[in-house]
Amino acid sequence: MTDQVQEAAGNGWQSEKFIKNLAKRKRAERRFRLTGLLAILTALTLLGILLFSIVSKGHSAFIQTTITLDITFAESVIDPNGNRDAAELRGANYAKLVQDALREKFPDVKGRRDLRKLFSLISNDADSALREMVENDPDLIGKTVPVALVAGDDVDMLKKGYIDRSLAEDDRRVKDQELAWLDVLEAEGDIETRFNSGFFTNGDSREPEKAGIAGAMVGSFYTLIVTMLISFPIGVMTAIYLEEFATKNKLTDLIEVNINNLAAVPSIVFGLLGLAIFLNFAHLPRSAPIVGGLTLALMTLPTIIIAARAAIRAVPDSIRQAALGLGASNQQAAFHHILPLSMPGILTGTIIGLSQALGETAPLLMIGMVAFIADIPGGFSDPATVMPVQIFLWADSPERAFVEKTSGAIMVLLGFLIIMNAFAIVLRKKFERRW
């Protein structure tokens, strides 16, 4: 009997049909691998294109053009009374210093219109830089010093090559006259480019050369703090209760289904909820990080609960049994063993939920965080905006110079997301346990 079986099998393994079948299986496997490889390559290519387009557009946002002028800090302009009074120094007309310097450089320029054009070479924010210089060092008054001033956005765009000199004058934002001035400045080595630190220290502005993302970064920071403080403890406690204490019945099933569904609800719905509850009912301040954070916390909760439950469920039952078998109470088993062991997973889920919240725009539009806010928020109830909303606002602005700002802000946002996710990965690797 056994011999027969072996014989039949031996014949089977050498038969033509079997060999054909084997070849077919191998071909199928090769095909499958190739398809998988192709899918990955496609995904990587698309991702590469995306990153390339963002970086190629956005890298110039981190550079800024400056024009160096010999500024005479004339006492007659800044401090006509000569008493060095701080309030008077602050209120002085520093713009005139810039204008005088330009006039001196190009004495031939006459007429209001031409002068206005000439003055527009320099950012109209340059006066605040001069004011700061004088406030820091009042001894400057009466001296003439070369100062690198931020150029106007059109000059900046020209320098960065976004405005084509070869176009007809009518199609060009920078006219021939301005080009001539710039060529003179360039020839004398007065036009330079440098790192745009203002991009990271300024709030939003209507003038592209002044606009920075500091306000949005601080707003995002406050918002995320609120989100984390609300959603992390509530989410983790909910997960522990559902996994470790709740009895399985219709009610807990219903809760579970609802939590899973909430994770799939479009985020704008959470925005409407935030608008209805936090603004219209609770009368919290509009456009403030506290409301944004609360709204995003609602959105992040299901993500955290689901991740935390999965992490808790991944702790082997034997650990729970060991603790209970020693006479630990349910609570002791949960907090001495289950929670610490599932913490890496919970934290990973939380960080991913928070990075989702960091990139969220839609719900914040509903609660007024889309307003133009030039000041950097100083607290949780100050009007603020967040990074993705800032990107949205800049993408909507007509000035050519906001294109690079938009991409630059996207790069900063992506940078933060990468840092957060890398942190999550490090946490997981560091505390991962194998059973």
Add this chain to the structure above:
Amino acid sequence: MLTQAEANVENGPDTGNGVIISTRDVNVYYGDNHALQGVSLDINKHQVTSLIGPSGCGKSTYLRCLNRMNDTVDSCRVTGEILLDGVDIYGPSVDEVLLRARVGMVFQKPNPFPKSIYDNVAYGPRIHGLADNKDDLDEMVLTSLEKAGLIKEVQDRLHSSGTGLSGGQQQRLCIARALAVRPDIILMDEPCSALDPIATAKVEELIDELKENYTIIIVTHSMQQAARISQRTAFFHLGEIVETGDTEKLFTSPSDKRTQGYITGRFG
């Protein structure tokens, strides 16, 4: 026909050690599944009692009734009487947390906490507040490790992870951990099924020593093991106790056909 209870009492304790656990007509239901049907059994003090039987016969379920570990299963319902020193452990005056301190448990798969060896053993005394100070705790940990025969192997690495030990060492660590809360009774649910023969021999040796001070109830699939280490044996089949008696008698002259069939390897 004799009822199960009466039969048990007839075969009852003959060593004069006294009965520590007495169960009468215990039924366990998992939802609609009647897992244990009218089980009555007496456990003698300072003896090793082994529970044998084919898979799914209810021996582990019975074991888990004795320290109310079945409470953790939502759908589980237990009826009948389980007396520990004459007190019904399912009665209102009994706290399952204290019960589990008195009735320790060792599981099938070694399950040390992913903490240091010291912390593993110290966990029980810590949660029950058994030690007054650090020295007290140190001594408890060392004594427990010594009783579990592990001290020589681990004394110079008490603060390295318990999960880094070999399977047999892990299981003895789990025994030490159970001993540290000073139980009277130790339940063992197939403690050697995940161990190699050498580690098994060590654990069996340990069980033999422990019976001087502890009452041990062990579930095992190995009939040789039951024969080697236990004084009394109960044979479970399909949720009932078929036969209980002195190990020697049960293995040499079983009175029930099913017992005979099982121990001679005809089924199970």
